Amino acid sequence: RVCGEGSTLGELVKRNWLGAPEAAQTEKAFVFLMTLREWLHNLQGGPGDILTLRLQGEVAVAMGYPQPNILRKSEALMREVYGHMRTIHLLCNSTATRLCQQKLGKPRGLWAFFSGWQGTRRATDGFVLKGAELGAEHPEVFKEDPVRLIRVFRILQDQGSVPGAELTALLRANFSLLTDELIAQKEAQETFLHILRQKGKVGRVLRLMHENGILGRMIPEFAPLTCLVQHEFFHRYTADEHTLVCLEQLDAMLGSQEPDLRKYAELYAKVEVPEILALAVLLHDTGKAELSRNHEEVGAANAAAVARRFHFRGRELRLMTFLVDHHMTLGVFARKNLDEPETIRALARIVQDAERLDLLMLISAADVRAVAGKNNWSGWRELLVWDLYRRTRRMLAGEEEFLRAEEEKLAGRMEEVKTAAQGKFSEEEIRLHLEKMGATYLRQCSADLVVRHLQAVHDFVERRVSGPDALVPLVEWTDQEEEGHTEVLVVTWNREKLFSKIAGSFAVAGLNILSANIFTRDDDVVLDTFRVCNERMEPVSHRVDRENFEKTLTDALGETQDHLTERLAESGPTLWQKALGEAEFPASLRVDQESEPGKTLVHVEAPDRVGLLHALTQAISEEDLQISAARITTEKGAALDTFTLEDREGNPLVDADRLGRLLLRLKRVVSR
Numbered sequence: 001r002v003c004g005e006g007s008t009l010g011e012l013v014k015r016n017w018l019g020a021p022e023a024a025q026t027e028k029a030f031v032f033l034m035t036l037r038e039w040l041h042n043l044q045g046g047p048g049d050i051l052t053l054r055l056q057g058e059v060a061v062a063m064g065y066p067q068p069n070i071l072r073k074s075e076a077l078m079r080e081v082y083g084h085m086r087t088i089h090l091l092c093n094s095t096a097t098r099l100c101q102q103k104l105g106k107p108r109g110l111w112a113f114f115s116g117w118q119g120t121r122r123a124t125d126g127f128v129l130k131g132a133e134l135g136a137e138h139p140e141v142f143k144e145d146p147v148r149l150i151r152v153f154r155i156l157q158d159q160g161s162v163p164g165a166e167l168t169a170l171l172r173a174n175f176s177l178l179t180d181e182l183i184a185q186k187e188a189q190e191t192f193l194h195i196l197r198q199k200g201k202v203g204r205v206l207r208l209m210h211e212n213g214i215l216g217r218m219i220p221e222f223a224p225l226t227c228l229v230q231h232e233f234f235h236r237y238t239a240d241e242h243t244l245v246c247l248e249q250l251d252a253m254l255g256s257q258e259p260d261l262r263k264y265a266e267l268y269a270k271v272e273v274p275e276i277l278a279l280a281v282l283l284h285d286t287g288k289a290e291l292s293r294n295h296e297e298v299g300a301a302n303a304a305a306v307a308r309r310f311h312f313r314g315r316e317l318r319l320m321t322f323l324v325d326h327h328m329t330l331g332v333f334a335r336k337n338l339d340e341p342e343t344i345r346a347l348a349r350i351v352q353d354a355e356r357l358d359l360l361m362l363i364s365a366a367d368v369r370a371v372a373g374k375n376n377w378s379g380w381r382e383l384l385v386w387d388l389y390r391r392t393r394r395m396l397a398g399e400e401e402f403l404r405a406e407e408e409k410l411a412g413r414m415e416e417v418k419t420a421a422q423g424k425f426s427e428e429e430i431r432l433h434l435e436k437m438g439a440t441y442l443r444q445c446s447a448d449l450v451v452r453h454l455q456a457v458h459d460f461v462e463r464r465v466s467g468p469d470a471l472v473p474l475v476e477w478t479d480q481e482e483e484g485h486t487e488v489l490v491v492t493w494n495r496e497k498l499f500s501k502i503a504g505s506f507a508v509a510g511l512n513i514l515s516a517n518i519f520t521r522d523d524d525v526v527l528d529t530f531r532v533c534n535e536r537m538e539p540v541s542h543r544v545d546r547e548n549f550e551k552t553l554t555d556a557l558g559e560t561q562d563h564l565t566e567r568l569a570e571s572g573p574t575l576w577q578k579a580l581g582e583a584e585f586p587a588s589l590r591v592d593q594e595s596e597p598g599k600t601l602v603h604v605e606a607p608d609r610v611g612l613l614h615a616l617t618q619a620i621s622e623e624d625l626q627i628s629a630a631r632i633t634t635e636k637g638a639a640l641d642t643f644t645l646e647d648r649e650g651n652p653l654v655d656a657d658r659l660g661r662l663l664l665r666l667k668r669v670v671s672r
Contacts, residue, residue, distance in 0.1 A: 420451045437519060
């Protein structure tokens with residue numbers, strides 16, 4: 001209409017600005033979106049065009065989607081929504097570009113120079129380069145040689161150019177020429193692999209292939225990810241978009257001098273099989289299309305199938321399958337106790353060599369950074385993964401060397417503690433404290449933190465001797481302004497349901513637990529460290545908030561009955577939870593008897609809410625179990641918690657019935 005070429009799709013078709021199939025797709029998409037809008041208005045009782053997470057399920061039910069539950073109905077609805085929006089976006093852009101080019105003609109003067117227009121010059125293989133845009137010599141270019149449907153993207157990559165509007169239309173009109181027989185040809189496969197080998201230039205080209213229908217033909221396992229909504233804690237992109245952003249994140253690492261990318265750039269520069277890494281990234285989430293709980297296993301099977309089609313054998317096939325199967329492994333291991341040699345030993349057994357470890361590090365970083373940007377994997381969590389990487393590297397170089405280095409590190413930490421505590425505590429007091437805490441404690445805590453703990457324990461014990469507040473916990477608050485949280489140290493006597501009561505007291509006070517480390521001396525003095533923030537995701541600096549927590553905890557520890565649950569029931573959702581909306585995300589519970597020999601670990605992933613940690617730990621206590629260690633993490637509204645459990649005698653859980661009852665209790669908690 002703006003260009004004076006008609007106001008309807010029919011007129012655009014008559015004037016050859018839009019093909020009949022494209023017009024039909026646009027009309028179908030428009031009708032669907034208007035129908036969706038009408039349902040939105042009906043369900044809300046008035047105008048409102050924002051399809052929130054909560055409304056997605058209601059709309060899907062109202063529109064009669066046949067899937068078995070509301071989550072699957074919502075996924076099916078959103079797949080159609082994104083699919084139709086994508087159609088309109090791509091067709092409108094390409095049609096508008098063609099109209100503008102026709103009306104405006106080629107640029108002149110300085111504009112021609114600065115826009116990159118250099119007239120028309122021959123490129124290669126039936127294509128011509130016009131400025132920064134690649135076009136076709138004639139409309140039959142792909143029918144003459146269908147392999148050009150792949151070769152054209154190699155040209156786009158080599159030239160750093162983009163497809164013009166007419167070439168885009170030709171690609172979409174001819175992608176069906178890519179038959180299975182043609183894709184199996186050596187030239188087609190070698191051209192595609194050449195594209196994948198160009199470090200730093202892969203993501204843009206594969207995005208172009210996807211937008212024009214070529215990528216799903218070349219790699220059919222990827223096609224079902226198109227517009228697939230991921231109902232998970234961190235993923236906000238559709239599965240295909242997430243994968244393409246992963247590839248772009250990998251490209252960004254090449255030669256980067258940014259402080260947070262430099263270490264990855266060094267690893268990426270050494271990669272000798274970039275095509276295998278790129279294929280692994282492309283396929284890493286393909287298992288999600290089958291809605292499998294273990295999408296890594298399905299993805300690994302897809303990777304093996306693709307590897308065989310591209311005639312990878314032996315080591316290359318195993319490497320590609322391994323990367324897809326274990327693309328989440330580093331993240332999982334980073335939540336374990338990295339100071340246990342068996343943790344590092346177990347990961348070393350999985351990766352087997354340094355090359356695999358390096359590639360896993362790259363795919364893991366690209367995966368996490370593609371979820372919600374670099375801020376989703378920063379700070380202490382990234383430090384944990386790098387610590388895991390370095391320790392595993394040393395283990396792969398030789399277990400004897402690894403153990404020697406760990407012992408030297410432990411001895412060095414011991415000397416640092418003695419130096420930092422000199423003049424403040426006697427050598428005997430230092431020795432007794434470290435003996436009561438154990439080697440794991442010394443590995444995890446800095447010398448300054450150990451001295452802080454020594455002082456806190458000293459003050460706590462002195463208070464027991466000299467005053468009436470023997471049972472009142474000692475609480476210290478340290479603001480970490482730059483990191484946006486407050487570190488809270490709680491020192492008290494060990495007792496039944498202690499961890500649950502501390503967690504519940506934080507919740508009643510309206511404070512959010514970001515992470516926690518718990519330590520218990522063998523004389524039953526507990527030192528628990530929590531990193532917390534207020535509901536505005538800021539450090540807890542206000543005196544009223546601190547006093548509220550301390551009073552709540554003191555009262556809870558003095559009560560024989562649990563009143564925290566009642567008080568939490570009266571609390572509403574936090575501002576953070578309101579911001580997340582009311583979407584239902586699938587929770588996950590997993591028992592792990594293998595990571596740390598002789599110990600039982602329970603991993604919990606669930607939507608965070610006020611009092612969740614209190615409810616989880618209370619359920620554990622009700623099964624007459626105790627928590628000997630815990631890793632508590634809250635990220636983007638998700639609780640990612642790992643508990644090390646034992647019975648009252650300090651033994652791991654071996655009774656299958658008891659484990660079953662525990663999981664049932666925990667399932668009820670996360671399902672509320």
